[in-house]
Amino acid sequence: MRPLLTHDPSCFIADAMLGRLARWLRILGYDTAYEKVITDESLIERTIQENRWLLTRDRRLTECKVIRSRCTLIAHDDLEGQLRQLHQDLKVDLGMNHRRSYRCADCNVVLLSIPYDEAAPLVPPVVARQHQEFLQCAHCRRVFWQGSHWEDLNARLAAAKQQGTGQATLR
Numbered sequence: 469m470r471p472l473l474t475h476d477p478s479c480f481i482a483d484a485m486l487g488r489l490a491r492w493l494r495i496l497g498y499d500t501a502y503e504k505v506i507t508d509e510s511l512i513e514r515t516i517q518e519n520r521w522l523l524t525r526d527r528r529l530t531e532c533k534v535i536r537s538r539c540t541l542i543a544h545d546d547l548e549g550q551l552r553q554l555h556q557d558l559k560v561d562l563g564m565n566h567r568r569s570y571r572c573a574d575c576n577v578v579l580l581s582i583p584y585d586e587a588a589p590l591v592p593p594v595v596a597r598q599h600q601e602f603l604q605c606a607h608c609r610r611v612f613w614q615g616s617h618w619e620d621l622n623a624r625l626a627a628a629k630q631q632g633t634g635q636a637t638l639r
């Protein structure tokens with residue numbers, strides 16, 4: 469039987485081993501805290517203080533009493549397996565066309581839509597000709613749009629959902 473979830477697992481914190489997974493969760497629109505270097509104490513403290521759900525590769529951490537009810541031991545080394553586990557265990561939605569706000573993979577900041585006139589000078593001319601809607605990270609200022617890679621991302625995520633296909637390798 470699955471343990472009862474007492475905290476909402478849609479706001480995450482990933483341990484230092486899970487940098488790639490953290491980036492993908494942000495792309496999927498999930499608020500995911502991540503620091504390359506962080507002590508166990510700080511991980512636990514942030515989990516509790518920021519009301520996050522801890523994702524970790526460290527079994528010892530999952531046995532810690534104060535966070536036992538709000539963490540998941542990630543069982544896989546590969547990103548596909550990790551995403552599949554989150555989909556199965558925590559109902560993480562592996563679709564790109566969701567209603568959550570998109571987040572910058574680098575900064576975990578919600579992307580805001582910006583007017584076409586502001587975005588156009590910041591993107592390649594061919595992109596400005598082909599797209600009307602743009603999003604920007606208020607922190608690093610990168611501009612995003614739903615380009616041809618969008619369908620590719622969707623296909624990769626769909627493959628990750630299906631156990632044992634091993635077709636697409638997520639980068």
Ligand SMILES: [Zn+2]
Nearest residue numbers: 572575605608
């Ligand atoms: Zn950013």
